[in-house]
Amino acid sequence: MTVNLALVSGCLAPPPFEGVGRPAPPGALPGTCWDTLIEPARVETITEQVMVSPPETAADGSVTKPAVFATETRQEITRPRKETYFQTPCPDAMTREYVSSLQRALAARDLYQGEITGTLNAETRAAIRSYQKDIGIDSASLSLRGARSLGLSAVVVDR
Known part of the structure; x- marks a missing residue:
């Protein structure tokens, strides 16, 4: 039974953004990778005193x-x-060498003090978040903007 399911699923074309990050925003180019910043709603509790019945007064007040x-x-x-989308390097770009370069770039900015392991561990993600806060992205997922500003990803130049 498992083999049959695998054969059938192999015949179906994958959705355009499958395997390249999280769901993309409307109009995103196929093959690009995205993540989201979610700012939760702020709900406040309001307590008020309301008059159920007015006072009764005598003729003298x-x-x-x-x-x-x-x-x-x-x-x-x-x-x-x-919910705000931001573009990210695609998972296939996040090789051990790339992540090692990311760790070195963050260490050079005194944001990462761990070993250069080439893995996206908790300490690396915390450093990513710390670096990206200054560019308005409060996320531990590396943004393409952050990667470019660290010199890790190519910058597209319009000609």
């Missing part, structure tokens, strides 16, 4: 029955969820 208040609590979205 004295209060015979005080007002009745209730506490109402509601949640309000003060900032909607935001």
Whole structure:
């Protein structure tokens, strides 16, 4: 049964972005790789005192029955969820040599103190995040913009 499924799946054409990173934004060129920054919605809890019934007063203006208040609590979205795409080097470019160069580039900027292993370990990802925050990308996934600014990926020049 497993062999039959493998044969059938081998006959189907893969989606254009399969195996090249996460889902791409609409209009992205096939063969490009992407990741997303997700900024969660901000929800605030608002608590208010509302008058349920007004006070009752006598003819002389004295209060015979005080007002009745209730506490109402509601949640309000003060900032909607935001998803931003950024282009990344494709997985096939992330070789041991490339990651080793990335680690050396981050070490030269005092952001990475670990061994040059050629693997995207937690320390490397933390250094990537630290480096990219200055360019507005708060992610541990290496962006193509970050890779280019580190001199690791080719820069496209318009002629």
